[in-house]
Amino acid sequence: MKTKIIFLIFISCFSILAAEDSSPIVINLVTTNDLHGVLGKQTAGFMNPEYPPSILGMSAMYKYVEDLRADIKNEEGLLLLDGGNFYQGHPMGLADSGRTVIEWMNKMKYDALTPGSYDFILGQQAVVNRAKQAEFPFLGSNIECDNCQLPDELIKPYIIKEIQDVKVGILGVIASAIEDQTLKENIVGIDFGREVAAMKYWIPEMKKNGAEVIIILSSNGVPWDREEEYELFLDSLDTGWQAPESALSALQMGHYAQGADIIVTGGNSKGYPLPWYDPYSHVYVFQNYGGGTEFGHIKLKINPESHIFIGYETVIDGRVSQTLLADDFTPDPDIYQWIEDAVTNSLDELYADNDWYSNTSKLGIPLPIKTKFDRNDYAIPSINQPDMLEVVTWNCEMFPANNESTITMLSEAINDLDADIYAFQEIRYPGWFSKLMAELPQYSYIISKQSSFMDQAIVYKTDQVKFIQQTEPFADDDYNYAGRPPIRGDFMIYSHNSWVPISILNLHMKCCDSGLLRRQGAVRMLQQYLSDEMDKGFGNFIVLGDWNDDLKDEDNAHCFHPFLNDDRFHFPTWRITHDLSMASYPKEPYVSFLDHILVSEQLLPSTAQFDVSTIMVEDYLGSYDIYEANISDHRPVMLRFNPLINQSASNEK
Numbered sequence: 001m002k003t004k005i006i007f008l009i010f011i012s013c014f015s016i017l018a019a020e021d022s023s024p025i026v027i028n029l030v031t032t033n034d035l036h037g038v039l040g041k042q043t044a045g046f047m048n049p050e051y052p053p054s055i056l057g058m059s060a061m062y063k064y065v066e067d068l069r070a071d072i073k074n075e076e077g078l079l080l081l082d083g084g085n086f087y088q089g090h091p092m093g094l095a096d097s098g099r100t101v102i103e104w105m106n107k108m109k110y111d112a113l114t115p116g117s118y119d120f121i122l123g124q125q126a127v128v129n130r131a132k133q134a135e136f137p138f139l140g141s142n143i144e145c146d147n148c149q150l151p152d153e154l155i156k157p158y159i160i161k162e163i164q165d166v167k168v169g170i171l172g173v174i175a176s177a178i179e180d181q182t183l184k185e186n187i188v189g190i191d192f193g194r195e196v197a198a199m200k201y202w203i204p205e206m207k208k209n210g211a212e213v214i215i216i217l218s219s220n221g222v223p224w225d226r227e228e229e230y231e232l233f234l235d236s237l238d239t240g241w242q243a244p245e246s247a248l249s250a251l252q253m254g255h256y257a258q259g260a261d262i263i264v265t266g267g268n269s270k271g272y273p274l275p276w277y278d279p280y281s282h283v284y285v286f287q288n289y290g291g292g293t294e295f296g297h298i299k300l301k302i303n304p305e306s307h308i309f310i311g312y313e314t315v316i317d318g319r320v321s322q323t324l325l326a327d328d329f330t331p332d333p334d335i336y337q338w339i340e341d342a343v344t345n346s347l348d349e350l351y352a353d354n355d356w357y358s359n360t361s362k363l364g365i366p367l368p369i370k371t372k373f374d375r376n377d378y379a380i381p382s383i384n385q386p387d388m389l390e391v392v393t394w395n396c397e398m399f400p401a402n403n404e405s406t407i408t409m410l411s412e413a414i415n416d417l418d419a420d421i422y423a424f425q426e427i428r429y430p431g432w433f434s435k436l437m438a439e440l441p442q443y444s445y446i447i448s449k450q451s452s453f454m455d456q457a458i459v460y461k462t463d464q465v466k467f468i469q470q471t472e473p474f475a476d477d478d479y480n481y482a483g484r485p486p487i488r489g490d491f492m493i494y495s496h497n498s499w500v501p502i503s504i505l506n507l508h509m510k511c512c513d514s515g516l517l518r519r520q521g522a523v524r525m526l527q528q529y530l531s532d533e534m535d536k537g538f539g540n541f542i543v544l545g546d547w548n549d550d551l552k553d554e555d556n557a558h559c560f561h562p563f564l565n566d567d568r569f570h571f572p573t574w575r576i577t578h579d580l581s582m583a584s585y586p587k588e589p590y591v592s593f594l595d596h597i598l599v600s601e602q603l604l605p606s607t608a609q610f611d612v613s614t615i616m617v618e619d620y621l622g623s624y625d626i627y628e629a630n631i632s633d634h635r636p637v638m639l640r641f642n643p644l645i646n647q648s649a650s651n652e653k
Contacts (some may be wrong), residue, residue, distance in 0.1 A: 004479075005495070010324050011212065012234050013330065015169070018364050019557070019647050022315050023304070023312060024077075024301040024302055025166055025168065025179075025258065025301070025302035025303075025304050025307075026078075026164070026300070026302075027050065027078070027163050027213075027299070027300040028072060028078045028079070028166060028315075029069060029081070029215075029264070029296075029298050029299075029312075030079070030081075030293050030296065031070070031081050031082070031083065031286060031288060031296040031297075032061075032081075032083070032266075032288065032294075033084065033085070033264075033265065033267070034268075034289075035058075035082070035085070035092060035093075035101060035290060035291070035292055035360045035536065036085055036086075036087070036088055036090060036291050036292070037086075037087045037088060037091070037101060037443065038057065038090045038092075038291045038292030038293075039058040039059075039092065039094050039100070039101065039292055040058075040292070040340055040343040041054065041056055041057045041059045041289075042055050042292065042293070043055070043240050044293065045480075046479055048078070048541025049518070053323060054326040054327050054330045055292070055293050055323065056323070056329055056336075056593075057324060057337070057339065058104060058281065058292060058324075059291050059331035059333075059335040059336035059338075059339055060264050060329035060330060060331045061108075061295050061329075062104075062108060062332045062335045063329070063330060063331060063332040063335070064106065064329060065078075065080065065108060066440065076162040076164070076299070077163035079109060079161070079168065079170075079215075080108060080111050081112055081113070081170065081217050082105065082111070082113040082114075082217060083114060083116070083218060083265050083266025083267065083287070083635050084113065084115050084117075084118075084119055084174075084515065085117070085119060085267065085290065086098060086102075086116075086119060087101045087118075087119065087130070087148075088118035088119065088121045088449065090292075090343075090344040090346075090450070090475060090476055091345035091347060091450070092342050092343050092347075092476075093447060094123070094346075095345070095346040095349055097122050097130070099129075099130070099132045099133065102130050102133045105134065105136070105308075106133075106136075109135075110134075110136045111136055112136055112139050112140070112159060112172070112176060113134065113221060114140060114172050114217040114218060114219050114266075115127060115138060115140060115174060115179075116175070116219035116267050117178040117181035117182050117219065117267070117580075118182075120182045120186045120187055120647040121180065121182070121449055122186075122191070123149075123185070124150055124186065124187070124188075125149055131166060131184065131275065133152045137155075137159055138154065138155045138172070139155065139156055139157065139158060139171070139217055139516075140155045140156075140157070140163075140170020140172045140197045141157035141158060141171055141172050141201075141202045141438070142173055142192055142193035142194070142195065143155055143196035144173055144191040144193060144348055144432065145190075145191075145299075146191065147189045147190045148189030148190045150257075151189065155172070157171065157172065157202055158171040158172060158206055159279055160206065160211050160289060161164045164517070165307075165622060166212055166213060166307050166580060167210045167307070168211070168212070169209075169211025169212075169213065169214045169215070169571075170211045170214075170217050170288045171203065171206060171215070171216045172216075172217050172218075173195055173198055173199065173216060173217070173220065174192055174218075174219055175192070175195075175220040175267055176192040176194050176195060176248075177222070177247035177565075178192050178219075179192060179431055180429040180432060182432035183431065183433070183434045184431055184570075185295060185434065187273070192243060194246065194247065195247070195248045195253050195256075195461060196217030196243065196253075196256045196347065197244065197246035198373060198402050199253070199256060199257055199259075199309070203257075203258075205261065206282050206545055207259065210652065212307040213261055213300070213302060213307070213308075214251070214259060214261055215260070215262045215263070215264075216257060216260050216263045216280055216418065217264050217265075218253065218263055218265040218266075218267070219267055220248060220249050220250040220267050221250055221265055221266065221267030221268030221270075221287065222249065222251050222265060222268055222272065222285060222287040223249050223251060223268060223270070224270050226251055226272070226276055229249070229251060230251055231509040232253070233252050233636075235402060239282055239423060242255070242412065242500055244256065245635065249265075249517060250263050250267070251276060251285060253285075254281055255278055258283075258636070259276070259280050260307075261284070261309040262284050262285075262300075263286065263295075264284065264286050264287075265429070266287065266288075266290065267286065269452055269483065270287070271287060271288045271289030271290070271292075271294055271321050272286075272287055272288075272320050272321065273319040274319070274320055275312075286298075286320060288320075288321040291452075293323055294321045294322060294416075295322055295324070295534060295648070296321050296322070297315045297333050298312045298314060298320050299314075300312050300380045303391075321523075328401065339450055339499075343476075347476055350471060350473070350476070351473075351474070352489075353536055354469065355491055356469055356590075357468070357490070357501030361592075361609050363492055363499050365494075365497075365644060366463045366464055366466075366494050368463055368496050369441070369442045369461070371439070371441040372409045372541075373411070373439070373440065373441070373442065375411075376412070376416075376619060378412055378416065379410060379620055380412065380413055380617065381416070381417075381620075382418040383419055383602075383615065383638055383640065384418035384420070384552065387495055387496055387537070387642065388640050388641065389495065389640060389641060389642070389643045390419035390550075390639070390640045391419065391420065391422070391423070391504070391638070391640075392417070392419045392421070392422045392615070392636045392637065392638045392639075393422075393423045393506070393544035393545055393595050393597060394422055394423065394425070394474055394632070394634070394636040394637075395424075395426050395508070395546040395554045395595060395632060396410065396424050396426055396427070396631060396632045396634075397430050397598070397632040397634060398426060398631050399426060399427045399428055399433065399446040399632075400428075400431065400436075400481075401628075401630055403432070405630045406432075406436075406455050406630055407432070407439060407475070409621060410436060410630075410631050411436055413438035413617050414440060414443070415442075416460070417617075419457065419466055419489075419638065420460065420461050420493070421460045421461070421465060421503065421504065421508040422459040422460075422636075424456065424457045424458075424459065424478060425454070425494045425506065425508040425545050425546045426454050427448075427454065427455040427457055429451075430456060431449055432593070433445075433455075433457060436450060436577065438457070438461070439653075442462065442463070442501070443459050443460060443462065444460060444461070444462050445457050446458050446467065446470045446487065446489050448472065448484070448485075448487050449470070450472040450475035450485055451487075452474075452484070453483060454510050455484075456484065457487070457489075457506075458487065458489045458504055458506055461490065464493065464494045465491050465492070465493055465562060466491060466494075466499075467489065467490075468492060469490045470487065470489055470490075470577075471486065471488045471490075472485045472486065473486055473488060473529050474486065474522075474525055474529075477525075478523035479518070480510070480511040480521035480525060481508075481510070481518075482506070482508070482509075482515065482518065485506075486505045486506060486507040487507075488503055488504070488505045488506075489503070490503050494562065495643040495644055496642075497645050501538070502540045502542060502603065503533075503540060503541050503542070503545045504542045505541065505542070506543070506626065507522075507543065507544075507546075508545050508548075509545070509547050509548040509549070510545045511548050513550070515548065515572070516549075516559065519547070519548060519558075519559035520559045523557070523559045523561075523562050524562050526562075527562035527566060529541070529562055530600075534568065534602075537575050539600050540600060540602060540603040541566070541598075542598070542600075542603065543597075543599075544595075544597040544598065544639075545595070545598045545607070546594065546595050547594060547595070550592045550593050550594060551571060551573070551593065551596065552577050552593070552621075563598055567601070568600060568601050569599065569601065570598070570599065570601065570606040571596055571597065571599075572597050572604070572612045573595075573596045573597050573612055573637060575592070575612055576593070576595045576613065576614065582613065583635075584635050584637050585623065585633065586635065589631055593614075595634055595636075596639045597612065597639045599639070602646060602647065603643075603646060604641050605645070605646055609647070610640065611638075611639070611640040613636055613637070613638055614637050615636045616635065616637075618630070618637065
């Protein structure tokens, strides 16, 4: 018996050594995430603002992958995956609801995609259309549809692909935080289950059905400062936080992904040259930079005998992620031209001439709103005056600052102030903004569709204000705007029995001293854009928002020069900028006026009568501390004027 045991041990050791000596099976894993509709070339101002290098875009990735296929032939496998948020952002992506992006992916021969929260920005039907168009599956294991628009067979929980005789399982997990990140009306009837429950159910199911290597394809994202975030995550577990019951980042998911080997993720505007390795689950988590700047490429190593994942190796310069710089890559000429044509067409549409304000006869006389707000917890006085237009700009810091309490307080403040139009900045969770608007039946709204984070919104009364159209200038070149292009709303305003056309541009400039050059670049772009619009014949503009500069700053320390030097515009807020009691940002030691309103002389002459003020909402909530904890650290700023004060404004064209 002893001899037999020794013999068996010898055979086992020999088998292990033989497997180690034999060459592993190699599968090339190529990944993208957060394309945001950017397929074309771009200049990388984020790498060097003064001398930005050229990024070739996805025509170069196409050539890279085609060359890779030719090089590896049948000796190695290839798997091509995308972590979601594939079309929202650049005008080309939104122009056809992602059709061109999916067409490019089909040309690339992608194997799978997991939708991100931004992929629902045009509603469920857009997801349905793109999933039907795709020649590869959309994956999402944690979707439950209750009379929603997504057919059960359209988004699969997982697939198992046989690559080099290895059965590779790919499990799709959509971020359950999408319920906060997406407008409620876009995901009606869909329940996004928690990540841990999905992994615990589907990973054993996949193994039972033959999966030997398991990749989780996720839209949950790896956060900035991943080492620090992971330590905070572990600390929170020690204090009793129930992660399995919560929405998780991909970093946190990795901790619970026992049985899986790799997580490929998108959902955050941060890339890492090497993956995160979780010491508990032994799972690697990969995320590239997005915006059409990078792709990832590694070689997966698979034990040829057991088909167990045994590690990975990088392919270029010891990095997983590769930036598509013109110095390092070459484009496929046919794909390059095809993409450039699509980009040109989308920009022509974005900046096309629009005669939206010439015919007002069909608008008729507005009807009064019958549904009213029915809560009165605070004695906030109205700023509304008959036959006047009240416009308010309001940075609602990291909305919602305090979840349900924010909704309760802010909705009443909006209703009680009774302004005609509000422009909000810093909307972190659009899903919560849907909750806010559900409390305000007399108002409607538009919200950013092309911002990469911290959206802007314009809220307006539906009786006196008619929405015409929404555009987002510079969505094709938003570096100076920190990924938050201005949102332009074109409206018809009813005043004195007449309809007046007005365009409102809501912006949120790059913060802090480090952003001064970007703020200055952004204002130069904006002044040129408005000048071009005026040359076309329209000039009724209001530009407002958080400019992150003070009009009383030193001459070389602000961004306002292009408008201060243009006598077609003026800042009504100049009147109160030097009054520290009116500071829109009142916190010591940085008391300042950051939230400005700019108007065109054509709409509101600087010599005309108007009212401008900072609204002290905190006085009616108990204190500034209460206001800050529940609503914002910025105060709202109001402009009130007669829209017909310059009679020529209503007679344009």
